Amino acid sequence: MKFTVNRTAFIKELNDVSRAITSKTTIPVLTGLKLVAEADGLTLTGSDADISIQTTLSIADEAAALSIEKTGAIVLPARFFSDIVKQLPEQQMTIEIVAGFQTMITSGSASFTINGLDANSYPHLPEITAANSVTIGADMLRQIISQTVIAVSNQESRPILTGVHFSLNEKTFLAVATDSHRLAQRTETLSTDNTSVADVIIPGKSLNELAKMLENVEEVELRITDNQVLFILGKTLFYSRLLEGNYPDTTRLIPKESDTLITFNATELLAAINRASLLSHESRNNVVKLLISESGAKITGNSPDVGRVEEELHVKKQEGNELEISFNPDYMKDALRSFGNIDIEVSFTVPLRPFTLKPVDNGDSFIQLITPVRTF
Amino acid sequence: MKFTVNRTAFIKELNDVSRAITSKTTIPVLTGLKLVAEADGLTLTGSDADISIQTTLSIADEAAALSIEKTGAIVLPARFFSDIVKQLPEQQMTIEIVAGFQTMITSGSASFTINGLDANSYPHLPEITAANSVTIGADMLRQIISQTVIAVSNQESRPILTGVHFSLNEKTFLAVATDSHRLAQRTETLSTDNTSVADVIIPGKSLNELAKMLENVEEVELRITDNQVLFILGKTLFYSRLLEGNYPDTTRLIPKESDTLITFNATELLAAINRASLLSHESRNNVVKLLISESGAKITGNSPDVGRVEEELHVKKQEGNELEISFNPDYMKDALRSFGNIDIEVSFTVPLRPFTLKPVDNGDSFIQLITPVRTF
Numbered sequence: 001m002k003f004t005v006n007r008t009a010f011i012k013e014l015n016d017v018s019r020a021i022t023s024k025t026t027i028p029v030l031t032g033l034k035l036v037a038e039a040d041g042l043t044l045t046g047s048d049a050d051i052s053i054q055t056t057l058s059i060a061d062e063a064a065a066l067s068i069e070k071t072g073a074i075v076l077p078a079r080f081f082s083d084i085v086k087q088l089p090e091q092q093m094t095i096e097i098v099a100g101f102q103t104m105i106t107s108g109s110a111s112f113t114i115n116g117l118d119a120n121s122y123p124h125l126p127e128i129t130a131a132n133s134v135t136i137g138a139d140m141l142r143q144i145i146s147q148t149v150i151a152v153s154n155q156e157s158r159p160i161l162t163g164v165h166f167s168l169n170e171k172t173f174l175a176v177a178t179d180s181h182r183l184a185q186r187t188e189t190l191s192t193d194n195t196s197v198a199d200v201i202i203p204g205k206s207l208n209e210l211a212k213m214l215e216n217v218e219e220v221e222l223r224i225t226d227n228q229v230l231f232i233l234g235k236t237l238f239y240s241r242l243l244e245g246n247y248p249d250t251t252r253l254i255p256k257e258s259d260t261l262i263t264f265n266a267t268e269l270l271a272a273i274n275r276a277s278l279l280s281h282e283s284r285n286n287v288v289k290l291l292i293s294e295s296g297a298k299i300t301g302n303s304p305d306v307g308r309v310e311e312e313l314h315v316k317k318q319e320g321n322e323l324e325i326s327f328n329p330d331y332m333k334d335a336l337r338s339f340g341n342i343d344i345e346v347s348f349t350v351p352l353r354p355f356t357l358k359p360v361d362n363g364d365s366f367i368q369l370i371t372p373v374r375t376f
Numbered sequence: 377m378k379f380t381v382n383r384t385a386f387i388k389e390l391n392d393v394s395r396a397i398t399s400k401t402t403i404p405v406l407t408g409l410k411l412v413a414e415a416d417g418l419t420l421t422g423s424d425a426d427i428s429i430q431t432t433l434s435i436a437d438e439a440a441a442l443s444i445e446k447t448g449a450i451v452l453p454a455r456f457f458s459d460i461v462k463q464l465p466e467q468q469m470t471i472e473i474v475a476g477f478q479t480m481i482t483s484g485s486a487s488f489t490i491n492g493l494d495a496n497s498y499p500h501l502p503e504i505t506a507a508n509s510v511t512i513g514a515d516m517l518r519q520i521i522s523q524t525v526i527a528v529s530n531q532e533s534r535p536i537l538t539g540v541h542f543s544l545n546e547k548t549f550l551a552v553a554t555d556s557h558r559l560a561q562r563t564e565t566l567s568t569d570n571t572s573v574a575d576v577i578i579p580g581k582s583l584n585e586l587a588k589m590l591e592n593v594e595e596v597e598l599r600i601t602d603n604q605v606l607f608i609l610g611k612t613l614f615y616s617r618l619l620e621g622n623y624p625d626t627t628r629l630i631p632k633e634s635d636t637l638i639t640f641n642a643t644e645l646l647a648a649i650n651r652a653s654l655l656s657h658e659s660r661n662n663v664v665k666l667l668i669s670e671s672g673a674k675i676t677g678n679s680p681d682v683g684r685v686e687e688e689l690h691v692k693k694q695e696g697n698e699l700e701i702s703f704n705p706d707y708m709k710d711a712l713r714s715f716g717n718i719d720i721e722v723s724f725t726v727p728l729r730p731f732t733l734k735p736v737d738n739g740d741s742f743i744q745l746i747t748p749v750r751t752f
Contacts, residue, residue, distance in 0.1 A: 080658055080682075087651045102683075109690075110651055114683035275463050275486055282456055306456075307478075307490035314485075 001037045001072025002096040005057065007088060007107070009064035013055045014082055016236055017046040019209050020053040021078045027123075032075035033082070034122045035095070037068050045125070046078065051206050052125050052239040053213075065092070073119035074103055081105075084112050125239060132196045132224045134168055136188075138217040138233070144175050144186050145211045147366060150334040152204035153179035163201035165247040168224075170194055176250050177204065182331045183253060183354075183369040184338065198224045201247050206240035213238065254356060254369060258347040260292055260320035263360060264313065266344045270336040272299050272311050277329035282306040286330065287373050292323040292348075316343060325351045326375040335368035377413045377448025378472040381433065383464060383483070385440035389431045390458055392612055393422040395585050396429040397454045403499075408451035409458070410498045411471070413444050421501070422454065427582050428501050428615040429589075441468070449495035450479055457481075460488050501615060508572045508600045510544055512564075514593040514609070520551050520562050521587045523742060526710040528580035529555035539577035541623040544600075546570055552626050553580065558707045559629060559730075559745040560714065574600045577623050582616035589614065630732060630745060634723040636668055636696035639736060640689065642720045646712040648675050648687050653705035658682040662706065663749050668699040668724075692719060701727045702751040711744035 014033070023031055025048055034045040041058040057064045074097055085093065088107035098104045101116040145164070153161035158180075167174040173188045210231055214220065221232040231238040276288040276299045283303030291298045297313040325348060335357050336344075343360040357368040390409070399407055401424055410421040417434040433440045450473055461469065464483035474480045477492040521540070529537035534556075543550040549564045586607055590596065597608040607614040652664040652675045659679030667674045673689040701724060711733050712720075719736040733744040 080654065083654050084651070087647070087654065089647060089651075109688040110648070110685070111687070112651075112655065112683060112685045115681070271463070271465065272486070275460070275465075275488075278456065278459050278463065279488065305491075307488060309486070309488045311487070312485040 001035070001074060001103075002070040002094065003037045003042060003066060003068045004092055004094045005042065005067075006063060006065040007085060007091055007093050009057065009061065009066075010093070011086060013044050013057055013236075014085065016055055016213055017044045017053045018078060018082060019212065020046040020048055020051045022048045023079065025049065029075055029117055029121050030123075031078060032117055032122070033078040034073065034075050034119055036073040036119065037071050039068060039071060042066060042068070045122070047123065047125075049123070050203060050241050051209055053236065054125060054239075055236040058235075070096075072097055074101060075117040075119050075122050076103060076114065077116075080114065084114070125237075126225070126228045126230075128223045128225050128228055128230045128239075130223060132198050133221055134173075134190070134194050134196050134198075135219055135221045136173065136190070138214045138220050140188060141220050142211050142214040144173070144188060145207045147186050147338045148175045148177045148184040149204045149207050149211075150338060151177040151179055151182050151184035151368075155179070160201060160243055160245045160247060162205075163203045163243040163247075164207055165201050165250075166198070168194070168196060168198040170197070176247075178248075178250055178253070178369075181328070181371050182335065183250060183367075184335070185250070185254070185367045185369075187365045196224070200224055200229060201243040201245070202229055202240055203243060210238055210240070253354065254367060255347070255349050255353060258320065258349060260323045260348040261318070261345060262292060262297060262315060262320075262348075263317035263343055263345050264297075264315065265341070266336050266339040266357075267341040268314055269344075270333060272313055273329050273332050273336065275311060276301045276309050277333065279303060279306055279309045280329055285375075286328055287326050287375060288329045288332075289324065289326045289375070292318070292325075294322065320348075323348055323351060325355065326373045327370055328373060331370050335370060338368060339366075377411070377450060378446040378470070379413050379418060379442060379444045380468055380470045381418065381443075382439060382441040383461060383467055383469050385433065385437065385442075386469070387462060389420050389433055389612075390461065392431055392589055393420045393429045394454060394458060395422070395588065396424055396427045397422040398424045399455060401425065405451055405493055405497050406499075407454060408493055408498070409454040410449070410451050410495055412449040412495065413447050415444060415447060418442060418444070421498070423499065423501075423615075425499070426579060426617050427585055429612065430501060430615075431612040434611075446472075448473055450477060451493040451495050451498050452479060452490065453492075456490065460490070501613075502601070502604045502606075504599045504601050504604055504606045504615075506599060508574050509597055510549075510566070510570050510572050510574075511595055511597045512549065512566070514590045514596050516564060517596050518587050518590040520549070520564060521583045523562050523714045524551045524553045524560040525580045525583050525587075526714060527553040527555055527558050527560035527744075531555070536577060536619055536621045536623060538581075539579045539619040539623075540583055541577050541626075542574070544570070544572060544574040546573070552623075554624075554626055554629070554745075557704070557747050558711065559626060559743075560711070561626070561630070561743045561745075563741045572600075576600055576605060577619040577621070578605055578616055579619060586614055586616070629730065630743060631723070631725050631729060634696065634725060636699045636724040637694070637721060638668060638673060638691060638724075639693035639719055639721050640673075640691065641717070642712050642715040642733075643717040644690055645720075646709060648689055649705050649708050649712065651687060652677045652685050653709065655679060655682055655685045656705055661751075662704055663702050663751060664705045664708075665700065665702045665751070668694070668701075670698065696724075699724055699727060701731065702749045703746055704749060707746050711746060714744060715742075 036043040045054045090108035093107040105112045164177045223230040279301045301309040348355040412419040421430045466484035469483040481488045540553045599606040655677045677685040724731040
């Protein structure tokens with residue numbers, strides 16, 4: 001293997017692929033980056049067994065100025081190789097297997113020779129055919145992920161809850177996540193005719209990594225099999241394993257009726273909750289209280305060791321019963337952040353039943369649900 | 377105590393004073409910020425017993441819009457208070473002692489009541505008179521600190537080496553630091569007539585904190601006593617304790633003669649050493665080798681487990697003997713960074729004796745010295 005490439009173009013692909021590579025793996029070859037030089041281009045692969053990312057630089061890509069002198073493949077220690085590539089002195093660099101798995105990296109007057117591993121020992125990526133495929137806008141997918149992934153569980157005691165449940169049918173795309181204390185649900189109508197039907201649970205960790213790669217992408221094609229999902233982002237392939245098992249039925253968790261309805265600006269409410277949480281974080285019980293009365297709404301927090309906080313909220317609209325309800329302010333903060341600077345309707349039944357937050361202008365397509373805390 | 381103040385102006389002073397406050401202190405009252413409201417202004421004090429910082433907002437300062445309604449003093453939990461102040465909703469805030477040491481902070485519709493401590497339990501700052509005082513430019517002091525503090529020791533086994541040795545006489549200001557593996561020395565001629573003579577060792581940690589506060593300051597007055605130094609930065613006072621003991625005689629460490637002299641651009645050499653250190657950091661011995669021969673200079677590194685690195689250096693001027701010398705690249709990186717993008721002369725005697733780095737254009741006013749590593 002021997003090729004010469006523009007460092008800037010190479011580093012861009014290297015950064016994407018490196019998202020999948022961790023030093024914490026139990027499979028030594030996965031701490032490496034796989035490079036395959038073929039006649040028409042160079043393929044970079046990284047994987048942590050859960051997520052795999054593969055991208056290709058073509059000899060037709062002018063910015064990459066890629067010239068393949070000899071085809072071949074190698075696995076190089078990812079972090080060390082990446083550090084070297086980023087600090088080389090010139091714009092061009094040449095990578096060449098010189099003896100066995102020893103690989104030389106040269107740029108200008110600097111040259112490194114590092115020990116690689118046999119590319120044949122690198123695991124194969126899953127084969128995924130085009131059956132069960134749907135294409136959606138990258139911005140929409142990024143929004144769906146950011147609005148739901150906040151509610152996945154971090155606890156391995158119920159692994160199924162560490163993922164987001166995606167349901168796809170002819171007309172709609174539904175994403176739900178819950179850690180059993182809160183829930184986030186987003187529904188999107190598919191604009192094009194879709195014939196694929198799928199029901200999968202994608203690990204939240206995979207979606208967080210994927211979301212970071214969606215910035216300069218227009219559209220994403222999803223291809224789904226029984227145990228893998230592939231996201232195609234232009235020339236970059238993002239594979240994630242799926243979580244196995246049945247996702248709990250979440251539809252019955254969302255209250256259908258309401259006894260108290262109140263409208264806030266999400267950004268204003270978030271600022272008030274942020275302030276109140278300064279106090280609750282100092283105290284043993286991370287709880288704040290919302291009081292809704294005829295005269296308006298108020299956030300309070302009280303911890304004898306630390307102090308008290310009280311803030312009148314700016315209410316935009318209010319109807320229904322008076323109410324006193326306590327909740328974890330961190331769940332509220334995550335939920336409020338997911339709306340951005342819009343007006344939201346908060347809907348309560350009784351103090352110990354979950355309450356919901358929805359955009360005023362967007363019906364039921366996006367719901368955040370929070371379970372209150374019992375304080376008496 | 378009751379006062380109202382502009383938050384932005386208050387936060388600026390709060391940030392400066394907070395540099396001295398740590399939660400890791402064994403004296404509980406020092407985790408607090410001391411506030412003293414007097415008829416003509418508000419004083420903020422923070423201290424970790426080694427460093428103390430005090431600053432004053434005057435009622436004459438229009439941007440601060442300070443109005444003192446009632447004089448008094450309190451100590452408030454610094455981090456918690458600071459978090460609250462930074463997140464309050466309005467530009468103005470009011471701070472009032474409401475009962476005992478309970479203090480109320482209000483801004484717009486938000487109000488906090490937090491538990492303070494008796495200001496009488498806060499330690500007194502040292503009294504320092506104007507004897508032994510010298511005034512120097514803040515930019516020059518910041519440069520002297522950044523060029524020398526890199527060489528202080530981090531090891532408490534010889535506490536005296538954790539400080540920078542400052543010697544002041546009628547004409548010159550000399551700063552030296554060494555951790556016994558390397559040394560940094562900076563001499564500055566005082567432009568004004570100075571009558572103070574002093575010889576003190578200031579903890580490197582104090583100087584690092586001080587340097588961060590010198591950005592928007594013109595001049596600094598130093599006042600020195602037996603066990604304290606006070607830096608006066610406009611309305612802000614920065615106190616540091618001094619290290620006790622005799623600093624080792626460093627003058628005889630700097631070689632007077634040279635057998636090999638070579639000139640590099642400091643930034644170019646730094647880039648090459650950075651690259652070579654990528655390899656040395658992966659290997660057990662953190663060492664790189666410099667080879668000087670008639671045909672030029674070359675950096676090499678070799679670790680059988682990890683790989684090899686080799687780079688031809690761009691030499692600007694060269695005279696004297698051929699040489700092969702090994703050193704810790706991290707010491708070299710610290711030293712090179714302290715020069716910025718200028719040409720430097722590196723001066724060697726024999727492979728096991730210290731070598732020096734000096735600016736080509738600035739004589740002996742600034743010297744970095746590095747002790748080589750024995751590799752055979």
